[in-house]
Amino acid sequence: AQKITQTQPGMFVQEKEAVTLDCTYDTSDPSYGLFWYKQPSSGEMIFLIYQGSYDQQNATEGRYSLNFQKARKSANLVISASQLGDSAMYFCAMRGLTDKLIFGTGTRLQVFP
Amino acid sequence: EAQVTQNPRYLITVTGKKLTVTCSQNMNHEYMSWYRQDPGLGLRQIYYSMNVEVTDKGDVPEGYKVSRKEKRNFPLILESPSPNQTSLYFCASWGGGALDEQFFGPGTRLTVL
Numbered sequence: 674a675q676k677i678t679q680t681q682p683g684m685f686v687q688e689k690e691a692v693t694l695d696c697t698y699d700t701s702d703p704s705y706g707l708f709w710y711k712q713p714s715s716g717e718m719i720f721l722i723y724q725g726s727y728d729q730q731n732a733t734e735g736r737y738s739l740n741f742q743k744a745r746k747s748a749n750l751v752i753s754a755s756q757l758g759d760s761a762m763y764f765c766a767m768r769g770l771t772d773k774l775i776f777g778t779g780t781r782l783q784v785f786p
Numbered sequence: 787e788a789q790v791t792q793n794p795r796y797l798i799t800v801t802g803k804k805l806t807v808t809c810s811q812n813m814n815h816e817y818m819s820w821y822r823q824d825p826g827l828g829l830r831q832i833y834y835s836m837n838v839e840v841t842d843k844g845d846v847p848e849g850y851k852v853s854r855k856e857k858r859n860f861p862l863i864l865e866s867p868s869p870n871q872t873s874l875y876f877c878a879s880w881g882g883g884a885l886d887e888q889f890f891g892p893g894t895r896l897t898v899l
Binding site: 710 | 878
């Protein structure tokens with residue numbers, strides 16, 4: 674069975690510092706995609722970044738990067754130079770060969786001045 | 787603008803009163819899905835659809851119905867809502883494939899009294 678685990682219910686980071694949000698996954702599919710979404714207090718789901726299982730390089734999108742360690746089955750999100758607007762809930766998700774996007778339980782990030 | 791729309795955004799109703807939450811996408815996506823989000827549980831899939839007239843159960847389908855008569859629309863029907871269906875609901879669409887980004891609607895916050 675496929676599973677996503679986010680072990681950090683909450684994280685705090687000071688503005689301008691970097692922060693890593695952890696995500697581990699479990700799947701037996703040979704090909705899969707890993708995704709991160711941001712959910713601010715307004716509730717909408719905002720796509721941040723994705724990584725394909727066969728991608729050799731870690732994905733990056735602006736201040737977001739995905740630290741993909743396939744052997745460890747981890748796909749941690751790194752946010753560099755945190756901003757107050759980064760305060761939100763962050764979800765890691767995975768889709769394998771089925772049509773289902775599986776979500777973790779999320780990590781609430783608080784950025785303080 | 788590429789988007790997924792949901793209506794209503796907020797709904798308060800009473801136990802047993804049938805309701806429908808509409809979902810529409812303008813990206814010609816084959817796949818559409820409904821999720822519910824509850825604190826501490828992340829997003830869980832209710833139903834999904836691979837194309838017109840093709841739907842399948844997700845992880846938590848009990849108490850819900852869906853239909854896909856047109857490619858762009860995927861309404862969620864609660865025939866007899868109960869308080870345990872109070873939740874935040876998201877509709878999503880994507881083109882298919884493990885690496886395709888999933889586009890989310892803005893969410894519908896449902897309260898069943």
